[in-house]
Amino acid sequence: MKECDRLVALGRRQFLRSGVATAAVVGIAASAAEHGARAATSLARVEYPAKRLANIKDLKVDQPVTIAYPDDDSAGVLLKLGRPVEGGVGRDNDIVAFSIICPHQGFALNYIAADRTLNCPGHYSRFDCEKGGQEIWGHATQNLPQFKLQIDAQGDIHAIAVDELIYGRLSNVL
């Protein structure tokens, strides 16, 4: 519980510091499920808010920015990796965002720039930021939820959907 509270608090601080507006950006619609799910298991998607996370000018390679999406209680990380990666947006297809609440037991993941992974201090799980949050090793039964991103004409980066269930909530949008 404590870890998560800290995590959420961290998310909020970062949120205020970067002065991100909370109003939904008009005109960006959540896209439908893009791949992978067997039709039979798919449930109806929730309505995701679109939310501005940062401007591309704010990002530097390998310097993680703490964000929150779809709401303040769901911390994540925004990353510019400097090379095209799975789910990456931007001119270089290198900007990605992930939940940093470990899908195993909800501990806050740490970003390790040396190998571009998110690591869980709770039970040692590891996720690859360059491979769509693939669990390299660990206990979670899902790969890390990745936030789907869009960039508008001003270079503002918006989160618009999530591709896995976020730990600690039975609906990604509460």
Place this chain on the structure above:
Amino acid sequence: MTYKRNVDRLPIPPKDATVHNVVCHYCIVGCGYKAYSWDVSRQGGKEPSQNAFGADLTKQQGAMTANWYAPSMYNIVKQNGRDVHLVIKPDHDCVVNSGLGSVRGARIAEMSYSETTGTQPQRLTDPMVWRYGGLYPTSWDDALELVAEVTRRVVEAQGEDGVIVSAYDHGGAGGGYENTWATGKLYFKSMKIKNIRIHNRPAYNSEVHATRDMGVGELNNCYEDAELADTIFAVGTNALETQTNYFLNHWIPNLRGASIGKKKAELVGEPHTPGRIVIVDPRRTVTVNACEVEAGKDNVLHLAINPGTDLALLNALLTYVADKDWIDKSFIEQHTSGYEKMLKANRTSVDEAAKITGLDVKQIERAASFIAEPKGGKRRRTMFCYEKGLIWGNDNYRTNGALVNLALATGNVGRPGGGCVRMGGHQEGYVRPDPPVGRPATYVDQLLIEGKGGIHQIWGCDHYKTTLNALQFKNVYKRRTDMVKDAMSAVPYGDRAAQIDAIMGAIQKGGLFVVDVDIVPTKIGGAAHVLLPAATSGEANLTSMNGERRMRLTERYMDPPGNAKPDSLIVAGLAHALEASWRRAGKPEIADQFKGYDWNTEEDAFMDGYHQHAAGGQFVTYARLRAMSTNGFQEPAIDFKDGKIVGTKRLYTDAKFTAADGKAHFMATPWRGLQAPGKQAEKEKFAFLINNGRTNHVWQSAYLDQQNDFVLGRWPLPFIEMNPDDMNELGLKPGDLVEVFNDNGATQAMVYPTPSARRKETFMLFGNPKGVQGDVVSKAVNELLIPNYKQTWGNIRKLASAPEAAKGLSFKGQEYRTA
């Protein structure tokens, strides 16, 4: 592409959801789970009064919450013919796992059979028989009559030795007390089958003969001992990946120092510090890394020995501890025999051991000090544990004995914070009549290769993936079973008499008729003439015990697929069919041997077996187990009092051992190099060690995981870990397919770069359907027919660049990092 479910919302279990006790049916640890089920047309609400968790689900739940479940913990299944939502989530009240779920167990629901969501479509739903050139569904009566007729005819032609059996002997899925009893009663009481082998080895034998011969049963402590130990001495066990929640919930608190309070409360009058650990393993595992992270490198001693040299190390540790006088003399005098003789036979200097094992003298001395150097005038408490690195390693019998020698000499058996235990693979669940097998037992796989036997009856085993000398086995087996298939195809199926004659004709020429009982079509099942569909844990009630002998009942929470049945009731049906067959044949005295299977439910089999035949079984019933939820009791039961079964927390606390004279017996276990014939020559001839074992994501031989998108997304092919310099020499890139080959056979694997791997020492995933490590393991065994998978050497060459399935994979290091 990394696999994503794109599930962003799950049904909320309503307040009145039905709750069943579940014990994970995969590994030995037996984590507690709860199954919530409710009608498919309903759902709970977010208010605390509206859901089964009593929680406000409008809010984000914190870390380690009991009020959340993952998509893998959900499915829609049939329950008494009706569709229900099913959620199987870790039980926070279970003392084994305290709410933790492993990457395997937390997928129980998703790995269940569902006609609605389409999970596990491979599950067998009907008996299948070979006709018209394929396997086609038929009725139970038809299939069992065919099996019974062929069995009888084979017995008439060859005696009962013509009936060859492969059967599990464990607990959990594909086992359990109900089913080991049923199969045991059929083969050891109604028949006297001696050509029988166990699911993962080619004979009917113990993997831990030595400890039993010494009077020390192999599961003698409790999981709490890992929290109380001053030192954990772990040989050939990668606990973080193979007994995950035992490690996380009981080892780690000790290494972190979080169990100091418990130590002080339970073990008064002696100094306590956070636990230390010695890990004997030629390979650096994620277990070693996690221990270093938690305990600090100073408190973790990884002894990366030369593969197969454990015995020399253990004898040297024993010698050093004895010479330092760190032994428990009064215990040795009062409760053991053979100490001096053993010490004389095993005497090994630290220098000699260093030479053999490749370790530094100082490392060995430090390990001895971790194990036995007195702490503030008190005896150090050390828990000794081991698993397949020792069991499937060089010279199993002696090495097992040498470890027990060390545990006994230091007075650590039957004592809090001690124990000398195997870590285990499956849960346990053995109660059977005495088997009529000898010692050594029959090398059954060799019998089959030599053309012996007429009918092979298989219960939950897949030799094609999990035996040694597997390639030769498969080649011969295919030829023998094809002979019978061809004969059957030549005669109309409906003409039963002609069918049986055709089958027997083929058997006479060396053919083999195969009956395979399983939940899925296995690899060996492809050779079978009859497939019988079994129910798994949760589709039937099932009892087992875990690695601390904790017995629980997994309740039936869903229907088996189609016409599948619990194994115990399949046995009953087969027994009835055999009785009828022998009676028809005019042999009533033989027919009568198949009486005693009037079981209508698996509970009937339990009462006939465990309740009447297990030690303490008279205290145990389904109703009593159900009431004791996921905590159950620790075997043996000794009483039923105040509405609870009273169990036994630790064995041998009274120092009364299980040898005839009540003493523990030391064993002479001198080092003799690579014991199994041909291993030394193989080592000299081939460049690479093909070490092998498990990985975290995959349960056992992937029999269910092979249809799980999440697991296949990570491991579409079996990996082989290689040092990057070795890869460079062979021109290999991550994900490339290589052939591993030697004089025993050849197999394939996908290269995973592993900087921590030593040069020329690889590690391959064991028992995978898409690359069978056993294909390159020689047939050599120890004196009691225990295989030596771990000491295998071969050469490696590139087959192909990374196939499509490997392209989206991460090839980063698997060790948790803090920087």
